[in-house]
Amino acid sequence: MKKFISFVMAAAMVASLAPATAFAVSNNGEVKATASIINAWSVSEVGNDGEISGEDAPELQLKITSADYKQTSVSADQIEAKFTLTLDNAEWLGTEKEIADSISIEDEDHYDIIGTWNPNATAATETYSYTTDGTGDGSSSGATIVANWKSTTASNQTYGYWEIGTEGTNFVSIDSVVEGLAVQEGEEITGKGVDEQKEALFYQTVDASADYSKWLEVTNWNNTGKDGWVCAENDGTYGSAGEFKALTGTNTEDTTSGLPANVQNFSELKAAVYTAEDVETALDSALDTSVTTSYDYGVRTLTSQTAAKGAYTGGNANGRVGDITVDKIDDDVIEVTIHGKFSVGDVIAVNMDTVMTKTSVNKTATVSIESDLVDADDLVFVSIKEQAVEASIKKTVNVAEEEMVDLYSGGLVIKEAVDGSLDGVDEITLELNKGFEFTTANGVTVESGSTELNVDVDLEDDDTLVITDLSANTIVDGKITVKGIEIEATSASTGDIATITVKAGTMDKVKVEVAEVVDYEVVMSVDEDEDVPVIYSGVDADNTGITDDSDHETLEITLEESFPGAWSSRQGFTITIPEGVYVTDVEIVNQENFFQDGDDMTDAEWEEAFEEAYQDGDHLNFEFAKRVFDDVDTDLNEDPASLTFVLTLVADPGFEGDVEIGFEGSLVESQSVVAATFVSPYTVTAEQNDLKIDSRYTEIPTDIVVTEAADGLWEKGAEFTFQIEKELISFEDDATFTADEDSDMELKTTQSGGTLTFEVKSTSDEAASVTISDMELYMDRNIPTGAYALELYTTMSDAYEAQLLYAYDDTDAATADYGDDLDGDNFVGDITDYSNVVKDSFINVITGTTDGAMFTTKVVVPVGENYLISGDTQIELDVPAYINADGYTMLPVRAVSTALGIDNNSVLWDQDSKTVTILYGQRIISMTYGQKVMYVNGQAIATSSAVEITDDRAFLPMRDLATALGITDITWDDTTKTATLNGGEA
Known part of the structure; x- marks a missing residue:
């Protein structure tokens, strides 16, 4: 039996907590946990040769936070959890078997889950008990086997x-x-x-x-x-x-x-x-079951088991964990092995029955947990302290320069670190560090338990409070609380920390931090402990077309003053949303210490402010006007003003990545937080196909592959329709649609009107890939050479465009259909400018019917440089190429055209109409400033971006200019920011 020892202990136990992956499971799965010490000892003296044991001894707890068993076909008795516990300044007491006996495992409802693995048990309700005295649990018939x-x-x-x-x-x-x-x-x-x-x-x-x-x-x-x-x-x-x-x-x-x-x-x-x-x-x-009566050195199992095929059974029906084996590697190192399956919320508890090897003042005993994945180091379970008293405050407060503030209302707690250390103490002094002063002794009270003590509190100096006559009072549980302390940051600067030094009688001094000097600012934050929600882009908030049930809500976003009065109402502010992301709802979670019309501002008033701000921001951002609120609470006794809200978001198809919500204004510091992440519900793989015009049945040599982002994600009835842009090229009705066999997805296909459509008839068991092959084209013989994009329209994108916006402009929008004649911005489709293009140059027409001229000159255009290279010749530019705000590489029209061999007189500019015209062979190409269209022999062709005028020079996106000139060999080097035309030509 373990020996009991006497300790001189503090009245309150302390807990040490550190997150860690506490142990790893063999290749069959993974278990993660947090590690903490319960009832850590804080002592001033250790007797009985440093032994740590007894009913109130510290306990190491490993709480399961995730359990992911990847190979479900593996028997549970083959799943092995193993972790190593290493002590510092201590050694383990007892034999391996005694240590194993001290380990308990409970589920989140505190039921013992240690059992015996019974792989051969049949499905039955009888309980067989193998005992040494002939008793047992019995069975439904009362017989004991x-x-x-x-x-x-x-x-x-x-x-x-x-x-x-x-x-x-x-x-x-x-x-x-x-x-x-x-x-x-x-x-x-x-x-x-x-x-x-x-x-x-x-x-x-x-x-x-x-x-x-x-x-x-x-x-x-x-x-x-x-x-x-x-x-x-x-x-x-x-x-x-x-x-x-x-x-x-x-x-x-x-x-x-x-x-x-x-x-x-x-x-x-x-x-x-x-x-x-x-x-x-x-x-x-004999029994159609197996029994484990092994009680070998360091092994503990139970023998009572409920017969259930392939289950852990034990002290109760919750038995899921079998053998616990302890291997004593050294006096201070043990390796623990456990067989079985864990669930979230399970707790493994190890008694820290140990003996300290050094017991002098300021020594600690720690335990670290080592696994294959991560270590949890230095969890303190015993500490030997020098001081006889401790001081603490639950919450520090903020104070601005030259301002006053009340310390935390719960008070400054002074307690015995050693039993009886406050007995007979008559005087306690509280001293502030440089830069801070106490404002007054009036209103300062001292309590013990629920009783206010009869003591005197005097302001001895500006930085020193003295509490006297303490010994005439009864101190409950060795603890007193000093309340009502007010301090001033007289000469402290932003970032300085206010510290109170406590001295009780003749004992050593202890220090505690009570306040921090902060600048007037508003801080934007989210809960860092919460997982960032993942939302699918290109779908509405109801997830039409997919089976996902996410609510499209962000993390809770908080805007809070660092100090009362920091958030001025005199200027407006903006909450920014990334381009391509739109708000469909706003929830006010909490708001406090704002005033409007002399009264506390309500949630409804904040909701109204958000609606007006989203309308003023053209449904792209929240632009809050001046005096959204009249004022904030500037009473330093109150908490700072704070606002917490949640946004419901949707995002354009193709938008992927973090959603950074920003906060900016003339009187606030610009900042942002990541509040959500968007991923696409599908990916499309398609290659460029260089084709010559051949009016009917032009074969496409490559396939289109659409891949589902997750198992069973596409909803039954969801449709995907492909077409070629500009309607000058269309699909023939002879394509083949194939869903991979592993997915078990069934399709319904339609080919009409020059489009290719497939519909999901049954959802997938595994993420599906749909391949469209054997495609042929009908091509208009008058089609200009150049690139033509592949576009995709889906059930998801249709519903997405019809998504009702937050703070819609027309009151009839709530009952109207998308496309109805309404005023203002009401639906996502009213404001979004996303592209349905999934492959920019899916079809690249390399010859035309009326023009056989081809450029062969290689032209290299480095962005930002005042030159381009034509063949072997460097040509100086008065205006360099650049990347515009939409991300397109803009090339100087005249310079590139002449570099390719077009006579300078064949590149014309009309100042009145701001139109550039290129005469090239039998082509007449014209483009007008500000318009996203160009004309080739009078036929309109949409461009990705409008003609721009920079320093009196006309610029056009690289690919559009190449299309106009019939160039198909176009490359872009993102590392060097260099565009190359005809890079593969001689």
Whole structure:
């Protein structure tokens, strides 16, 4: 038994907490947990040679935070959790078995979950109990099933076997067998030696000279309560078959009914017995279950189990964890191995029964947890302190320069670090550090328990408060609380910390931080402990077209003053939303210490402010006007003003990545937080196809592949429609649609009007990939050469455009359909300018019907440089190429055209209409400033961006200019920011 020791302890225990992945599971899965010390000891002296034990000893707790078993086909008894505990300045007490005994495992409802793995158990409700005293849990019929070790000798050979039965049917009760005959708790089934068996044989109590080689010892002969021997067959000298001899005296019974079932002679008996090595097999066959009675050194298991196929069973139906093995690597290192499956909320508790190796002042004893994944280092479970008192305050407060503030209303707590250290103390002084002063002693009170103490509190100096007459009062639980302290930051600067030094009588001083000097500012934040929500882009808030059930809500976003009065109402402010992301709802979670019209501002008034701000921000940002609120609470006794809200968001198809919500204004510091992340519900893979015009059935040599982002994500009925932009090229009706076999997705396909459509008839079991192959095109013979994009329209994108915006402009929008004639911005489709393009240059027409001219000159245009290179010639530019606000590479039209060999006189500029015209072979190409269209021989072709005028020079996006000139070889080097035309030409 562990020894109890005496400690001089603080009244309050402390807890040490550190997050960690506490242990790793073998390749079958992964378990993660947090590690904490419960009831960590803070002592001033350790007696009994430094031993740490007893009912209130510290406890290491590993709380399961996630349990991910990746290979579900693996038996639970093969799942192994292993972790190593290493002590610093301490050693483990007890044997491996005693340490294993001290480990408990409970679920979140505090039920013991240690059990025995029973892989062969059948689905049944009976509970079989293998015990050493013949008792047990019983079963639904009330019968107790017990297995007894039996042994006998014949021809100088020892036989061992198990006899199994129920009360009244050839049953030999284990409690009537001499100690040592049955396998005892703490012993192993196998390895029971011959000598040990002989010690238990009954023949030692009978006539030693008799030949009992054909006799079998029994207990409770025929339920008569008599113990002795029964002859298995007639030996001619010492007895006849069935003759019984009691342990004391002779009592003959002329019957063979005492023999085991279907055993009538000794030869049959010898054929029926089991050796020690066959015990587990025999039990499996007899009970259709396995039993673990191993109680080997360092191993603890339970033997009570409920028969349920392939389950852990044990002290209750929650048994999910089997053997706990402790291996003492060194005096200060143990390795713990546990077999079984864990669930979130389970707690593994290890008693820290240890002995400190050094017990001087300021020494600590720590434990670290090591696993294959991560370590949790230095969790303190015992600390020896020098000071006799401790001081703490639950919450520090903020104070601005040259301002006053009340300290935390809960007060400054002064408590004994050593029992009785405040006994007899009459005076306590509180001293502030430089830069801070106490404003007054008036209103300062001292409490112990729930009673205000009768003491004097005086302001000795501006920086020193003195509490006297303390000894005349009763101190409850060794703790007093000083309340009502007000301080001023007289000369402290922003970032300085206010510290109170506490001295109780003649004891050592202790310090506690109580306030921090902060600048007037408003801080934007989210809860860092919460996971950033992941939302699918290109779908409405109801997730039309997909099976995801997310609510599209961001993390809670908080705007809070660093100090009362920091948030001025005199200027407006803006909450920014990334481009391509839109708000469909705003929830005010909390707001406090704002005033409007002289009263506390309500949630409804803040909601109205958000609506007006989103409308003023053109449904792109929240632009709050001046005096959204009249004022904030500037009373320094109150908490700072704060606003917490949640946004419901949708995002354009193709928008992926973090959503940074920003906060900016003339009187606030610009800042942002990540409040959500968007991912696409699908990806499209398509390659560029260089084709010559061939009016009908032009073959596309590559495939289109659409891949689902997650298993079963696309909803039944969701449609995907592909088409080529500008309607000058259309699909023929002969494509093949194939969903990969592993997904089990079924499709319905439609090919009409030059488009390709597939509909999901059944959701996938695994994330699906749909391949569109064997595609052919119809191409207008008058089509200009150049690139043509692949566009995708989906059920998701249709519903997305019809999503009602937050703070819609027209009151009828709530009951109207998207596309109705309404005023203002009401739906996402009214304001979004996203592109349905999934592949920019899916079809690249490399020859036309009216123009066979081709450029071969290689032209290199480095962005930002005042030159380009045409062939081997460097040509100076008065205005360099650049990347515009939309991300397009803009090339100077005249410079690039002439570099390719077009005569300078064939590049014309009309100042009145701001139109540039290029005469190239049989082509007349014209583009007008500000318009996202160009004309080739009078035929309009949409461009990705409008013509821009920079320093009196016309610029056009690189790919549009190349399309106009019939150039198909276009490359872009993002590292060097360089565009190359005809890079592959000679």
